[in-house]
Structures are given as structure tokens and as C-alpha cells.
Amino acid sequence: MNAEELKSRVVPVLLSGTRREPDAKLLTLGHDNKHAALNALSLASQALRFTRPPVPKEFAVESWPHDERHIVPGQMRSKILRLLDRCTDDTARALALALERQKLRPHPFDLPKLDGFVRRYAEQLGPTAQYWAQRDTTAQKSRGYFDADELTVETWIEAPLRKRVKFLKELRRRTPEAGRQLLEKSWTAENPDSRVQLLAALRIELSAEDKPFLESTQKDRAPRVRELARRLLSAVTGAGAENPALAVCMERIKKSKSGVLKKHIALKLELPATVKEHEANHWIREQFAEIALDEFARACECAESDLVDATRKDDNLSFALALMAARDGRFDLLGAVTDEIPDAWGRMSGLNWEDSLLDDAEQRRTWAEALIKPKKWLPAIPFPAWSWLHQQMEGPLPAPIMSEILSSAVWKDQLGEEKKGPSLEIIQAICALCPRELRATVRTQLEPLGLERKDKGTMLLDILDELESLI
Amino acid sequence: MPGISLEKIEAMAPDQASLVAARKLVKPGGWSGLSSDDAGLVWGECQGSGSSPYRVVISEIDAGYKCTCPSRKFPCKHNLALMWMRAEGKISFQTAQAPDWVQDWVRRRRSSSTRPTADDDEASKPKNLSAVTAQPSEEVDPKADARAAAARDRSRREREEAILAGLDDLDQWLVDQVDAGLAAFPQHAGKSCRAIAQRLVDAKAPGFASALDHLPARIYGLPEHLRATEALEQLGRLHLLAEAYRRQGILNAELRADARREIGWTQSRESLLSEEGALCVSGSWRVVGTVSEVQPDRLRRLETWLWSEAVVDGPRTAVLIDFVPVASGQTRGAYRTGERIGATLVFYPSARPLRALIKDIVSPAQDCDTPLGLPATDLAGAMAEYENALCALPWLSVWPMRFRDGRIRRNGDRIFLCSAGGDGLALPLMPSQAVTVAPLLAMERIDGFGLWDGYALRLSFAQTPLGPWVSE
Numbered sequence: 001m002n003a004e005e006l007k008s009r010v011v012p013v014l015l016s017g018t019r020r021e022p023d024a025k026l027l028t029l030g031h032d033n034k035h036a037a038l039n040a041l042s043l044a045s046q047a048l049r050f051t052r053p054p055v056p057k058e059f060a061v062e063s064w065p066h067d068e069r070h071i072v073p074g075q076m077r078s079k080i081l082r083l084l085d086r087c088t089d090d091t092a093r094a095l096a097l098a099l100e101r102q103k104l105r106p107h108p109f110d111l112p113k114l115d116g117f118v119r120r121y122a123e124q125l126g127p128t129a130q131y132w133a134q135r136d137t138t139a140q141k142s143r144g145y146f147d148a149d150e151l152t153v154e155t156w157i158e159a160p161l162r163k164r165v166k167f168l169k170e171l172r173r174r175t176p177e178a179g180r181q182l183l184e185k186s187w188t189a190e191n192p193d194s195r196v197q198l199l200a201a202l203r204i205e206l207s208a209e210d211k212p213f214l215e216s217t218q219k220d221r222a223p224r225v226r227e228l229a230r231r232l233l234s235a236v237t238g239a240g241a242e243n244p245a246l247a248v249c250m251e252r253i254k255k256s257k258s259g260v261l262k263k264h265i266a267l268k269l270e271l272p273a274t275v276k277e278h279e280a281n282h283w284i285r286e287q288f289a290e291i292a293l294d295e296f297a298r299a300c301e302c303a304e305s306d307l308v309d310a311t312r313k314d315d316n317l318s319f320a321l322a323l324m325a326a327r328d329g330r331f332d333l334l335g336a337v338t339d340e341i342p343d344a345w346g347r348m349s350g351l352n353w354e355d356s357l358l359d360d361a362e363q364r365r366t367w368a369e370a371l372i373k374p375k376k377w378l379p380a381i382p383f384p385a386w387s388w389l390h391q392q393m394e395g396p397l398p399a400p401i402m403s404e405i406l407s408s409a410v411w412k413d414q415l416g417e418e419k420k421g422p423s424l425e426i427i428q429a430i431c432a433l434c435p436r437e438l439r440a441t442v443r444t445q446l447e448p449l450g451l452e453r454k455d456k457g458t459m460l461l462d463i464l465d466e467l468e469s470l471i
Numbered sequence: 472m473p474g475i476s477l478e479k480i481e482a483m484a485p486d487q488a489s490l491v492a493a494r495k496l497v498k499p500g501g502w503s504g505l506s507s508d509d510a511g512l513v514w515g516e517c518q519g520s521g522s523s524p525y526r527v528v529i530s531e532i533d534a535g536y537k538c539t540c541p542s543r544k545f546p547c548k549h550n551l552a553l554m555w556m557r558a559e560g561k562i563s564f565q566t567a568q569a570p571d572w573v574q575d576w577v578r579r580r581r582s583s584s585t586r587p588t589a590d591d592d593e594a595s596k597p598k599n600l601s602a603v604t605a606q607p608s609e610e611v612d613p614k615a616d617a618r619a620a621a622a623r624d625r626s627r628r629e630r631e632e633a634i635l636a637g638l639d640d641l642d643q644w645l646v647d648q649v650d651a652g653l654a655a656f657p658q659h660a661g662k663s664c665r666a667i668a669q670r671l672v673d674a675k676a677p678g679f680a681s682a683l684d685h686l687p688a689r690i691y692g693l694p695e696h697l698r699a700t701e702a703l704e705q706l707g708r709l710h711l712l713a714e715a716y717r718r719q720g721i722l723n724a725e726l727r728a729d730a731r732r733e734i735g736w737t738q739s740r741e742s743l744l745s746e747e748g749a750l751c752v753s754g755s756w757r758v759v760g761t762v763s764e765v766q767p768d769r770l771r772r773l774e775t776w777l778w779s780e781a782v783v784d785g786p787r788t789a790v791l792i793d794f795v796p797v798a799s800g801q802t803r804g805a806y807r808t809g810e811r812i813g814a815t816l817v818f819y820p821s822a823r824p825l826r827a828l829i830k831d832i833v834s835p836a837q838d839c840d841t842p843l844g845l846p847a848t849d850l851a852g853a854m855a856e857y858e859n860a861l862c863a864l865p866w867l868s869v870w871p872m873r874f875r876d877g878r879i880r881r882n883g884d885r886i887f888l889c890s891a892g893g894d895g896l897a898l899p900l901m902p903s904q905a906v907t908v909a910p911l912l913a914m915e916r917i918d919g920f921g922l923w924d925g926y927a928l929r930l931s932f933a934q935t936p937l938g939p940w941v942s943e
Contacts, residue, residue: 015699017652037649038642038710045707046865048700049925050858055897056882059889064913074938078481085487108910109940115906135909455491 003047010044065127069105073470077107079463084117087456088425090390094432094460096121097395098467105129123160130160153178157186161194168201169359176205184213192222199228203235211236231290245290250299252287253317265302265310269317284320285351293324293333308336319347326367335370342376349388358392365398372401374408386429396435405430406441421449424456431457436468474531475554478838482807483534484551485544496552499562505553506567511835513557513564514573517549527553528573530580532835533812534805537576545801630675634734637674638713641667645710653706657698660687678735682709684767692902693926701926712866728820729864740828743817750824752785753815757843758806758836759873759920760931761943770794773804776871776931777812777827778920780844788871789816789827808932808941811839822864825871842934845918850874850890850898857923868924875918877933879911888928891916901927907942911935 001010018037072080084092096117099105105126111118115132118125122133151159151167159167172179183198190198199217202210214236217229234243252270257263275283288296297304311317318337322344325334338344348371358364372389389397396402405411411430414422422430427446434442439461446454475483484490496517499505503524505515511532516524517540525540527549536550546554556562569577644667648656656663664683671680686705690698715722715730722730732738743749760776772794779787795801806812813834818824848856853872861867878891879900886905887897900908900921908930911917917940919933933940 011700011703014649014703015652015654017650017654019650020652034642034646037646041645041649041703041707042711042714043707045704045711048704049708049861052854052896053899053926055889055895056885056887059880059882059887062881062912071937078478082481082487082490108913108937111910112906132909451491451495452488455487 001043003050006040006044006047007051010040011048014041014044063131065131067105067126067128069103069126069128071107072099072104072467074107076463076466077110079459079466080106081110081113083456083459083463084114087460088387088428090387090425090429090432091456091460092117092121093390094395095463096124098464100124100126101395102467102470104467104470123162153182156182157189161197164194165197165201166359168198169204172201172204176207177209179204180210180213187217192225195220195222195225196228199225199232202232206232206236208236235290235292235295243291243295245287246295246299249287249291249296253300255300265300265306266313267300267302267307267310267317268314269320271316280316281319281347281351284316285323288320288323291324293321293328293330296324304330304333308333308340311337312340315341319344323348326371329363331366331370334367338371338373339376342373345371345389346382346385349382349385358394361395364393364395368393368397368401372397372405374401374404374410377408377410383423383425383429386426386433390429390432393433397433399435399437402433402435402438403441405433406438406445415445415449421446421453424453427454427457428460431460434461436464439465474557475529475534475835476838477555477558479534479807479810479836480551480554480558483546483554483803483805485546485802489544489546489548489551492548493551493555496548497555497559499556505556505562505564507557507564508569509566512569512573512577513553514569515553515564517552519549525549526572528576529553529557530577531557532832533829534836535580543800545799545803633674634676635717637671637676637679638716640670640674641679641709641713644670645706648706653703654699656702656706657690660690660702676735678733679709679712680735681766681768682733688767697926704925708866708868715866723822725820725822725824726864729822729866732819732821733866738819743819743828744830746817749820750785750818751815751830752779752783752789752818752827753831753833754783754813755780755834756789756812756814756816757839758808758810758812759843760871760922760929761804761806761808762922762929762931763802763804765797766794769797771797771799771802773801775804775806776920776922777816778843778845778873780811786818786824788825788873789818790825790871791829792826806836807838808943809839809939810836812836823860823867842939843918843920843932845873845875845920845934847875848873849876849892849894850888850896851894854896854898869922870924871920872923872928873918873920877917877919878915879908879917879930881912886912888919888921888930898923898928899926901929904930904942911940 014037018033080095083095105128106114106118108128111129111132118129119133122130151163153171156164156167168179168183171182180202183202187195195217202214211233214229214233218226218233220226220229231243231245252272254268254270256266256268258266269284271280271283293304293307297307300307300310302310307321308318311321318341322334322337322341325331325337326348341347358367368389397405411422414426421427427449431442443458443461446458481490484493496502501518502515503518505513507513511530512528513531514526514528517527518524519540521540525538527536527538529536529550536546536554538547538549540547540549542548557564644663648663664686668680668683671677671683682705686702689705690701693701712730712733715726716734719727719730728738756777756779758775759778760774762772762774762776764772764774766772772792775791775793777789777791779789791804791806793804811834812829812832814829815831815833816827817830818827850872853874857870857872860870874888876891878889880887880889880897884905885902886900886908888900889897911930911933914933914935914937917933917935919930919940921928921930921932923929929942931942
């Protein structure tokens with residue numbers, strides 16, 4: 001009996017059992033039944049062990065994208081792995097943004113170890129990372145992997161959502177009609193999240209010409225899209241619909257006049273009795289989310305420039321004004337409001353913004369200058385506020401603002417000798433927000449702190465320095 | 472003597488927190504008696520939270536370490552700090568003779584650079600406290616020696632008999648399984664294997680018992696359609712081994728040694744090192760893979776696979792095997808894939824020698840960036856080598872495969888190592904490696920090293936255009 005016969009005749013008998021198998025007579029390999037069975041077992045086993053594994057008929061075609069980014073240098077790989085081991089989101093985000101700026105990508109062999117980081121920041125890490133993050137998703141849900149410096153109308157559809165929204169906003173600013181037409185073309189292929197974010201870009205240069213498209217989106221399957229379309233329609237000049245959100249708000253705003261020599265308008269917002277103090281920020285955001293600053297001023301019969309004075313005595317309404325000013329890009333007004341309520345950014349930070357408020361670096365800079373008033377801060381800025389700030393800035397703060405933060409009483413108080421120092425989360429956020437020119441200052445300030453607190457922060461600074469020195 | 476580099480310390484640290492904690496100790500203030508014997512041993516005492524200081528010792532030659540602190544991290548922060556101080560070279564260590572506690576540690580260690588000769592006999596003796604305090608000079612008593620030798624012989628005979636009786640029980644158990652049909656075996660493998668393994672433990676055949684204890688996990692690690700066939704292969708292999716053991720008198724010395732070792736007879740380190748005619752191979756060795764696996768007996772098996780960089784007269788692949796209690800928390804050995812060691816290895820006798828001990832270390836383990844010079848053997852050649860080894864050692868379980876011009880490919884959820892040239896060979900990789908090897912799918916060609924168990928390849932090292940890939 002040769003190996004093939006053993007496999008074809010004996011193995012089936014061994015598998016099905018000599019007790020039931022009528023072909024047990026095949027086991028004629030010993031002087032009794034016991035030895036025959038055991039010898040057959042050994043021989044069949046050896047025959048199988050020499051059988052080479054079957055070769056699949058076909059293999060998957062791998063479609064790893066072409067990635068023009070350079071791989072991080074070998075000596076940085078272990079440092080990056082250590083940095084990302086149990087760091088905060090801010091540290092991870094700062095690293096991802098730095099890699100994006102430097103046009104670098106993680107070493108492909110590190111992708112399994114950095115899986116969470118890569119999935120979260122795939123858009124910043126380039127096409128290979130995007131491919132890795134999407135490798136388990138179905139073909140219908142996955143997008144292309146695109147990392148060109150300049151998007152065009154032709155390549156727009158392939159880019160990550162963040163870049164597409166940015167591109168659409170820029171296009172709307174230049175030629176609103178072309179922007180809308182671009183969106184119309186891809187509309188049916190977009191998922192609900194994309195539809196919400198892309199449709200929101202039509203706020204820019206919104207006009208009556210957008211009305212037919214907005215009306216068509218009112219039948220969208222996603223309630224969020226329908227709601228946004230309704231709000232945009234109501235804002236379209238000539239669309240005829242009054243903003244219902246504004247009407248609701250105005251019912252809760254009391255208007256009066258104060259002053260002796262000169263009468264000033266004073267506005268006061270009455271929160272519903274059911275809204276508790278800690279819920280006020282969320283309620284205000286919900287109510288004022290879709291109210292434009294100019295229509296609010298019109299409704300209050302007050303010039304936009306007078307709104308700050310009018311709301312001065314009501315922190316909640318001032319905060320609502322800050323929200324509207326920030327969203328409408330009225331950073332001059334935002335700066336004036338934050339002079340009155342310097343903790344506005346702290347209040348904003350807890351509001352779960354779904355999308356980034358800001359489109360480009362210049363906008364971020366002016367926004368930060370208007371919002372961040374370190375000299376007026378009160379103690380105890382909570383960590384989420386720092387983290388939110390980094391999320392919105394998508395990078396470091398402008399040097400003058402960071403310099404003010406580092407010399408602010410709030411920060412120095414935390415660094416004081418009698419205290420243990422800021423939490424490691426805040427340290428990491430500060431290091432993530434720190435521009436290159438102030439890293440030495442931060443290092444010096446962190447020097448007296450315990451290693452367990454500052455370790456990740458200083459490691460981040462070192463890695464950012466090293467990454468930026470590669471060019 | 473080159474010490475342990477900072478990179479190696481980083482690699483050895485169990486986590487970032489340990490490095491941070493160690494860094495705080497990198498100052499002479501908290502230490503006393505920082506010393507070195509200028510031959511690779513460094514020691515000191517570090518004041519911790521306890522009343523007495525922790526005794527810390529490291530071996531720079533093979534990155535060994537020991538600390539008396541109760542930490543469950545290995546190496547602990549004290550070990551790391553001591554290595555760190557040596558690596559930085561900013562702190563002076565006085566040259567001294569190793570104290571007793573350091574020498575004691577050296578004696579107990581598996582291998583080393585260290586001069587293990589006369590002292591090793593001491594280590595092999597049974598330990599008891601009174602011997603430590605009294606240490607009387609012993610006079611040789613020929614009668615006592617004879618009695619002891621007779622007792623050893625009797626014990627040995629009894630064990631042989633017990634093993635043979637156990638193998639008879641194994642035979643009956645195998646017949647029962649075949650009678651019932653092996654297709655159903657995977658459904659009750661855990662319970663059945665545990666019962667017969669226990670019997671074989673009683674029969675003093677721990678190697679066999681361990682193989683049976685492992686079998687369910689091995690079977691369940693395979694796709695369902697392969698489990699029954701794998702059970703057949705493994706049970707047949709065990710019967711073959713049992714038959715070989717029964718007939719060891721007609722086997723050659725190497726094969727007999729293999730059979731006895733598989734059953735559970737052990738050869739002490741000291742005995743192997745002192746054995747005349749034992750196969751020794753000297754040269755530069757590269758670590759091409761490490762394996763860390765928990766066994767059913769609550770021991771962790773740490774394997775370090777080595778590849779000889781020079782063409783030598785003897786085996787070019789070797790494996791160092793250590794066992795540590797799972798409870799100790801140690802999960803990694805002293806070596807990392809990619810490192811280079813200059814050493815003389817002594818191999819356990821075998822028809823296909825693989826397992827070895829380090830006899831002497833000429834140059835300690837150091838990181839190495841130079842590509843590994845693998846022989847021009849493609850995957851088909853590597854498979855042929857495996858089959859030759861299987862002919863020579865029919866109960867072979869794992870075989871090291873080194874190959875050139877391989878390619879990782881995917882079929883559904885399964886990953887395969889194929890020949891880049893497409894010669895009709897595709898070795899499935901271990902399912903647990905599916906994620907870690909995924910980046911290799913983008914490579915057109917790789918050279919590498921892996922461990923083939925007949926069903927799946929554990930890829931442990933690959934040379935690629937993007938640099939070395941390691942499975943750790």
C-alpha cells in the first residue's frame with residue numbers, strides 16, 4: 001500500500017471509526033486488530049505529514065496605493081511607538097499633524113502596532129494609512145486613497161472628507177455656482193455624514209440660486225440632512241421662510257434700556273426653568289446654532305457693533321453672541337465678547353462640536369487671537385478645554401498667544417513649587433499646542449516636574465523637533 | 472567589553488512606565504556598592520521602599536538580570552536603572568570580586584559567559600538550608616556512593632517500567648479513539664487528552680503527557696475542516712514515537728536520544744556541557760526568531776532561534792529553550808530578533824540537531840543592521856529540507872525554514888507564504904499572524920525565516936526592501 005492508497009483508503013476508515021466502518025478489513029497492517037489499527041494510524045499519519053498543503057486556486061489582488069510620502073527614519077520608529085503607547089489624544093493628534101506637515105508616514109511594518117492611531121488619523125497619515133484603516137471595510141463603503149497637494153474638481157471625489165469639505169468651501173468662496181454643481185454631481189453617492197458636512201459648506205455665499213438644490217435635499221433619507229436643508233432654505237434670500245429658531249430665541253430675550261446720560265439697549269436671556277445651570281451651555285448652543293449674527297441683530301433692533309454692550313450684563317447671552325460670532329467668522333466681535341467673558345473658550349469646549357469651526361491657518365490664527373485671553377483667565381482651566389483648543393487649531397497656537405499662556409498667572413500658578421504641577425494630560429495638551437519657537441521655554445518650565453507627569457510631553461517635543469529637522 | 476546599549480535597554484523594558492521609573496533611579500544617590508568584575512557582571516544595592524536594599528545584578532554579556540525586589544515586571548526598574556547607568560558611563564563602578572549572592576546567581580543561571588565548570592556541580596546538588604550554614608568538608612564514602620548508584624539504577628529501571636506500562640495504556644487509548652472514529656475526536660479532545668496525559672504523568676513520561684496536553688489547543692487553532700486530519704496526524708505521530716521508544720535498542724544513538732527526550736528523559740545542562748564528543752559549533756549567530764508560549768503546566772516556554780552567519784561544519788540553525796513559571800510574569804527572553812551574538816553552542820544529540828545551549832559567549836548580543844546572509848534556497852528547497860528532516864526524524868514537530876524569494880499572499884481571511892516565482896507551493900501562515908504580516912502583502916519579494924509545524928508557518932523574520940520585519 002503506497003502513500004496515496006493510505007490517504008484514499010485508510011484515512012477515511014480511521015476518521016469514521018473501525019467500529020462502524022464496514023471496510024475495517026482494510027486494516028490488515030498488523031497481526032491483530034489492535035496492532036493493525038495502530039500501525040494504520042502511524043502510517044496514515046506519516047503519509048499525511050508528507051502531503052504538502054493545498055494551494056488556493058487564486059489569491060487576492062493587493063491594491064496598496066502608491067504613496068509618495070517618505071517613511072519616517074528608522075531611528076524614529078521606536079520613539080514613535082513609545083510616544084503613542086498610552087498617550088492622550090492631543091499627543092497623537094499633534095504627531096499626526098506633524099507627519100502630515102512634513103509629508104511623512106509611519107513605517108508600514110508599524111501599522112499593526114499603531115492600528116488605533118492609524119485608523120483615527122488616517123487622513124493625516126497618507127494613502128497607505130488610509131488603505132490600512134479601510135482594509136476591512138467593504139468596497140462600497142471604502143473611498144480612494146488620495147494625497148495630492150492640490151485637489152481639482154476631477155480628483156475631489158477621491159480625497160478624504162476633511163479635504164473635500166475644505167475644497168468645497170474654497171470653491172464656494174470663489175465661484176458659488178461651481179461649488180454647488182460639484183456637490184450636486186456627487187450627492188447621490190455620498191453617505192449621510194458626508195452629506196451633512198458637505199451641505200453645510202453651502203452656507204458660504206448662500207443665494208437664491210441654491211434654492212432648487214436645497215429643495216431637492218429636503219426629501220433626503222437622513223433627518224440631519226433634511227433639517228440642515230430646511231435651515232439653509234430659510235436663510236436663502238427670498239426663500240420666504242422665517243427662521244423658526246430665531247423666533248424661539250427672541251421669545252426668551254427681554255429687551256430694556258438702561259443708563260442715565262445715554263440710554264443703552266440691554267438684552268437679557270431667560271433660560272427655561274427646566275434647564276439647569278450645567279445644561280445652560282448646551283441649551284444655548286442648540287438654540288443659537290442656526291441663527292446668523294446679522295439676523296439676530298436685526299431681530300434685536302440693534303447694530304451688530306452694539307450687541308456686545310447690550311449683552312454685557314448677561315453672561316449667557318454674551319456666550320450665545322460669542323458662539324454666533326465664532327461661527328460667522330466675526331472674530332472682531334468675538335474678541336470684544338471674550339474681553340467680557342474670558343472663559344468663553346472653556347464653555348465652548350464642552351459642546352461636542354461635530355465639525356471643525358475653522359478652515360485655514362489664517363482663520364485659526366485670528367480665531368485664537370480673538371478667543372484666547374490668557375491674561376484675563378481665572379484659575380483652573382480644565383483639561384478638555386485645552387484638548388478642544390488643539391482639536392480646533394489642528395496644530396500649534398500662534399507664538400504670541402502661547403507666549404501669553406506660558407506667562408499667564410493661571411499657568412504659573414499650576415507650576416508653582418507648592419503644587420504638584422499640572423496633570424499629565426494638560427502637559428501633553430500644552431506641548432501639543434506649543435509652537436516650535438517656544439518649545440525651549442516649555443521644557444524649562446517643565447523641568448522641575450516629576451518625570452511621570454512630563455515624560456510624554458517632553459518626548460512629544462523632542463520628536464516634533466526631530467521631525468521638523470528632517471527637511 | 473561592550474555593555475548593553477540604550478537601544479537594547481529600551482527594547483528590554485516591559486513598558487514605558489518602567490523606563491520612566493528606571494530613569495529616576497539613574498543616579499548614584501540611591502545605590503550602594505556599585506561594582507563590576509570587569510568580565511561582564513555588574514551589581515549594586517538599591518534602597519527601595521523596604522527596610523533592606525534590593526540586590527541587583529546584571530550580566531552584560533548576555534543581558535541577564537536579577538533583582539530581589541517584589542516587582543512583577545521583568546526586567547524591573549532597578550535592573551533597567553543599573554543597565555542604564557552602565558550604558559551612559561557617567562557613573563564609576565569599582566572593580567571587585569563578585570560577592571556570594573552574585574556568584575550564587577551566576578551558578579543558578581542557564582548559561583553564560585561565565586566559567587561554569589567546577590561550580591556547576593555544586594549547582595546541581597539538592598539545595599538545603601543547613602548545607603548553606605554548615606558546609607562541612609565531606610569525605611568520600613565508597614559504600615555510600617555505591618548505595619546511591621544502586622538507588623539511581625533502581626529508580627531508573629522503575630521509571631523505564633512505568634513508562635512502558637504507560638505506553639501500553641496509551642496504545643489502548645489510541646485504539647479506542649480509532650475505534651470510535653477520529654472525525655469526532657476534536658469534539659472531546661480536551662477531556663480525552665487530559666485523562667491520558669494524567670496517566671502518562673503518573674507513568675513518568677512528562678514529555679508525552681505535555682504533547683497530549685497541547686494537542687487540543689493545536690487542533691482548535693486550525694480551521695474546522697482540518698481538525699480531524701490534524702488529530703490523526705498527531706496521534707499517529709505519538710504512536711510512532713511510542714514504538715520507537717519501545718525499540719530504542721535498535722535505533723542509532725542520535726535517534727534514541729531524540730526518542731528518550733521526547734518521552735521526557737532529560738539531560739542536564741552540566742552533563743551536556745561536560746559531554747565529550749558533544750556537537751559544538753562556534754561563530755557569529757543571528758537571532759532570527761523568538762517564541763513565547765504558555766504551556767498547560769503553567770510554565771512559559773521561551774525559544775530563541777539562531778542562525779549561523781558563517782557556513783559551518785554542523786547545523787546552522789539552533790534553538791535555545793528556557794522555561795520560566797508563568798507566575799513570574801516574564802514574557803520575553805534575553806534576546807531580540809535581529810541581534811548578533813558571538814558564541815559557541817553545544818547541541819543536544821539528535822538526528823537533526825536543533826536544541827542547543829550556549830557554552831561560551833565571545834561577544835555579547837548586540838543590535839545588528841546588516842542584512843542576514845540566507846542561503847540561496849527558495850521555498851521549494853526549504854520544503855524539501857523539511858521533508859528530508861522528517862525522513863530522518865519521523866516525529867519531528869517543528870522545523871525551521873529559511874527561504875529566499877518568497878511572497879506573502881492572501882486568500883480570503885487566510886494568509887500564505889508563496890514562492891515569488893510561483894512554483895505551486897503555498898504555506899499557510901498562523902492565523903494569529905494575520906494582522907502583523909499584513910504589511911508584507913505589499914512586498915513583491917521577501918527573504919525570511921519561519922517555523923513550520925506541518926500545518927502553519929510562524930513567520931518570525933523577513934528581509935524586505937523596506938528593511939527587516941520581525942514578528943515580535
